[in-house]
Amino acid sequence: MADDGMLLNFAISDSVIKPEAKFKGGTWRDRLSAKKRSQHQPKPGDGGNKNHESKNPNKIAISGTRPAKRQKTEFNDFEDGGDRDRRPRSQQQPSQRDPRHFVSSLFTSNPEPQNAEGPRNDEPIEEAKPTNAPLIDGIDTFTNLGLSPSLAAHLLTKLELKAPTAIQKASITQLLKEESDAFIQAETGSGKTLAYLLPLVQRIMALSKATKEAGVHRDSGLFAIVLAPTRELCKQISVVLENLLRCATWLVCGTVIGGEKKKSEKARLRKGLNILVATPGRLVDHLDNTQVLDVSNVRWLVLDEGDRLMDMGFEEELHGIVQKLDARQRPCQVPGVPTRRTTILCSATLKMNVQRLGEISLKDAVHIKADPEDEDEKARNANKDEEESFRVPAQLKQSYAVVAAKLRLVSLTAYLKRTFIRKGSVMKAIVFVSCADEVDFLFEVFSRKHGERGHKKDDDGDDENESEENGEVKKEKEKERADLSPHGTIAPGSAFSNPANPVTLHRLHGSLPQHIRTFTLNSFANSKTASVMVCTDVAARGLDLPNVDLVIEYDPAFSADDHTHRIGRTARLGRDGRALIFLQPGCEENYVDILKRGYRDGGKALTRTDATEILKRGFGRSTESSSKNWEEKATDWQMDVERWALENPEYLEMARRAFQSHVRAYATHIAAERSMFNIKELHLGHLAKSFALRDRPGKINVPGLRPGKEETKKDFKAGRGSALGKRKAGDDTTGGANTDEAAREAARKMRAKMKEHMSGGASEFNLA
Numbered sequence: 001m002a003d004d005g006m007l008l009n010f011a012i013s014d015s016v017i018k019p020e021a022k023f024k025g026g027t028w029r030d031r032l033s034a035k036k037r038s039q040h041q042p043k044p045g046d047g048g049n050k051n052h053e054s055k056n057p058n059k060i061a062i063s064g065t066r067p068a069k070r071q072k073t074e075f076n077d078f079e080d081g082g083d084r085d086r087r088p089r090s091q092q093q094p095s096q097r098d099p100r101h102f103v104s105s106l107f108t109s110n111p112e113p114q115n116a117e118g119p120r121n122d123e124p125i126e127e128a129k130p131t132n133a134p135l136i137d138g139i140d141t142f143t144n145l146g147l148s149p150s151l152a153a154h155l156l157t158k159l160e161l162k163a164p165t166a167i168q169k170a171s172i173t174q175l176l177k178e179e180s181d182a183f184i185q186a187e188t189g190s191g192k193t194l195a196y197l198l199p200l201v202q203r204i205m206a207l208s209k210a211t212k213e214a215g216v217h218r219d220s221g222l223f224a225i226v227l228a229p230t231r232e233l234c235k236q237i238s239v240v241l242e243n244l245l246r247c248a249t250w251l252v253c254g255t256v257i258g259g260e261k262k263k264s265e266k267a268r269l270r271k272g273l274n275i276l277v278a279t280p281g282r283l284v285d286h287l288d289n290t291q292v293l294d295v296s297n298v299r300w301l302v303l304d305e306g307d308r309l310m311d312m313g314f315e316e317e318l319h320g321i322v323q324k325l326d327a328r329q330r331p332c333q334v335p336g337v338p339t340r341r342t343t344i345l346c347s348a349t350l351k352m353n354v355q356r357l358g359e360i361s362l363k364d365a366v367h368i369k370a371d372p373e374d375e376d377e378k379a380r381n382a383n384k385d386e387e388e389s390f391r392v393p394a395q396l397k398q399s400y401a402v403v404a405a406k407l408r409l410v411s412l413t414a415y416l417k418r419t420f421i422r423k424g425s426v427m428k429a430i431v432f433v434s435c436a437d438e439v440d441f442l443f444e445v446f447s448r449k450h451g452e453r454g455h456k457k458d459d460d461g462d463d464e465n466e467s468e469e470n471g472e473v474k475k476e477k478e479k480e481r482a483d484l485s486p487h488g489t490i491a492p493g494s495a496f497s498n499p500a501n502p503v504t505l506h507r508l509h510g511s512l513p514q515h516i517r518t519f520t521l522n523s524f525a526n527s528k529t530a531s532v533m534v535c536t537d538v539a540a541r542g543l544d545l546p547n548v549d550l551v552i553e554y555d556p557a558f559s560a561d562d563h564t565h566r567i568g569r570t571a572r573l574g575r576d577g578r579a580l581i582f583l584q585p586g587c588e589e590n591y592v593d594i595l596k597r598g599y600r601d602g603g604k605a606l607t608r609t610d611a612t613e614i615l616k617r618g619f620g621r622s623t624e625s626s627s628k629n630w631e632e633k634a635t636d637w638q639m640d641v642e643r644w645a646l647e648n649p650e651y652l653e654m655a656r657r658a659f660q661s662h663v664r665a666y667a668t669h670i671a672a673e674r675s676m677f678n679i680k681e682l683h684l685g686h687l688a689k690s691f692a693l694r695d696r697p698g699k700i701n702v703p704g705l706r707p708g709k710e711e712t713k714k715d716f717k718a719g720r721g722s723a724l725g726k727r728k729a730g731d732d733t734t735g736g737a738n739t740d741e742a743a744r745e746a747a748r749k750m751r752a753k754m755k756e757h758m759s760g761g762a763s764e765f766n767l768a
């Protein structure tokens with residue numbers, strides 16, 4: 001066994017593997033020389049041969065030096081680092097076959113982190129006072145802020161909200177007092193939804209009193225529209241609103257969000273609504289095509305996650321909506337309705353200097369923050385560099401791990417294994433990745449059991465018994481999944497479950513049909529047992545999912561703002577929470593500075609998690625363990641997943657798609673951060689390993705490629721080629737203009753597609 005690079009040996013039986021299958025992986029040169037070596041290989045018993053260890057870390061080396069007792073076939077299972085041949089005895093090959101060995105290169109040639117400094121996460125850090133909790137000083141109550149006694153009583157008795165949060169205090173006071181437009185900006189999980197809904201509901205409830213005779217009812221007119229970028233968020237806002245309106249049953253709210261039959265939405269609009277929650281695309285559709293939608297009385301327009309709505313290509317739709325609202329606005333017959341419309345933008349990452357504000361008449365908007373007198377805030381704003389960054393809740397403990405590309409998958413598995421080792425320490429975790437294909441791939445990897453093959457039928461028939469067995473396993477697995485979810489989006493998280501703490505796995509992305517998205521999200525939200533959700537940014541903003549203790553950013557977010565929202569799914573409303581981000585050695589390490597900016601104290605709550613410790617803790621017995629046992633186990637796990645992918649065309653295809661989409665998505669980091677996520681510095685060969693692929697990316701052909709993808713592929717190749725050339729020439733600082741242009745174009749397309757996802761249907765890139 002090699003000390004460092006773990007060697008696993010497989011005697012390859014000719015009857016099991018066809019000759020051409022023996023030389024997979026590596027470049028064509030590697031395969032050619034491997035073939036030549038094998039042709040000149042001494043027969044068993046002829047004595048040892050020199051072990052040619054590959055310098056290419058992605059290569060599967062073939063060697064003839066291993067003693068016969070270590071031989072295995074590629075189809076053997078490995079448990080606990082063991083080397084037993086698990087096939088039925090009748091099928092086991094005698095060990096006098098040619099000893100050819102695959103070399104696992106998981107622990108070799110990995111780049112080291114450039115900067116190993118920074119406080120480790122096992123060192124004690126000072127507990128920070130929560131910054132997004134309700135104000136429990138007893139002075140601030142909802143009644144004191146000017147809400148009507150009935151609404152305040154409803155909050156206290158029915159919704160069990162005792163005191164406002166700081167942003168609610170600031171916003172209720174301001175929005176009840178004045179008619180001016182407003183920006184509401186406060187940390188994630190600080191109660192911004194109620195911060196804008198409470199004054200809105202109060203104002204509309206007050207109209208009923210002004211209308212003494214008949215009172216306001218659902219036919220009186222649509223007074224407010226709330227826009228949000230995702231259907232999930234719209235539904236969530238709508239639930240909060242419905243709960244509030246239980247104390248004013250004469251007022252009615254509704255949603256138009258797409259993904260549902262337009263006919264039923266039209267019917268709801270026809271019956272009459274006073275407050276409408278909508279995605280921009282669907283609202284535009286109804287404004288254009290639904291005559292019963294009368295917006296002449298709309299006096300409040302709220303843009304929840306306003307920066308996202310402005311950012312993502314929604315601006316055209318927003319512009320259209322505002323123009324139509326302006327054009328159709330009429331004096332209202334209901335007494336007390338203001339003459340002008342108020343617009344409110346709300347987000348944790350709202351920049352006051354957003355361009356295009358003029359287009360939606362927010363020129364003189366008031367900036368409502370949690371605590372305008374906050375000294376830290378003043379100091380922060382004095383610093384120009386940090387002006388663009390946003391705070392995260394102070395009690396949120398963030399850490400980063402610098403993990404080499406090849407070790408990413410195995411490290412994520414190890415981290416989740418460790419996380420769920422004991423019942424109760426972590427209830428729910430969210431794993432964010434960059435694209436839908438990767439979500440699907442990880443879901444399959446994590447829901448399979450170690451050693452499970454899952455292929456239906458062997459082509460050559462040699463594996464027949466095993467095939468039958470696997471067919472049974474597959475059926476069982478399908479049944480198990482069907483019990484959990486009729487849609488295949490929920491499964492046991494076998495890769496990190498243990499008998500004492502079974503974990504349920506969920507997958508969520510924008511390419512799933514809406515009813516499945518809703519079902520899966522509800523299931524995760526309502527789960528009372530340990531659960532993990534692997535998802536794209538479709539779940540990054542605004543969603544209020546209870547008991548999320550941990551957020552893992554396996555793929556860093558496309559922008560620092562998105563990162564703030566992702567980690568904001570935990571540590572909400574004063575509760576504790578943890579977040580971990582995976583960074584690769586090299587330019588990605590510079591992202592740590594951005595992470596630090598989210599804290600008042602320069603990032604004391606930001607720590608470094610040692611990548612080796614993750615593997616040791618996940619695959620070894622204890623941290624102190626000096627044995628290499630954890631390396632063997634990690635390698636064993638990785639090899640097992642690789643074999644599973646190799647043997648199942650369906651999963652291999654899934655892995656390839658995931659890899660391709662991941663690489664494409666990588667090119668879409670915002671321009672300001674692209675130096676930290678430089679596609680030219682990605683080692684595609686290493687990265688492939690974290691998608692269970694032994695092939696280098698150049699050989700990956702995705703069937704059904706649309707026109708344009710081929711081009712993108714060439715661009716990546718060209719980019720890599722030019723980067724390699726430059727590296728050889730000792731200059732890797734600049735890239736080809738063509739590649740930059742291609743990356744920009746890819747980014748533009750991707751963002752347009754993301755927008756589609758956030759509000760509408762699926763796209764070819766499957767990002768959201």
Ligand SMILES: Nc1ncnc2c1ncn2[C@@H]1O[C@H](COP(=O)(O)OP(=O)(O)OP(=O)(O)O)[C@@H](O)[C@H]1O
Nearest residue numbers: 161163164165188189190191192193348542544573
């Ligand atoms: N005053 C309050 N007291 C207790 N709980 C509250 C209060 N206000 C809001 N909450 C609860 O806090 C949670 C977070 O609220 P909300 O989703 O509005 O936060 P947010 O600031 O909009 O977060 P994000 O920035 O992620 O969208 C919700 O579960 C909500 O019910």
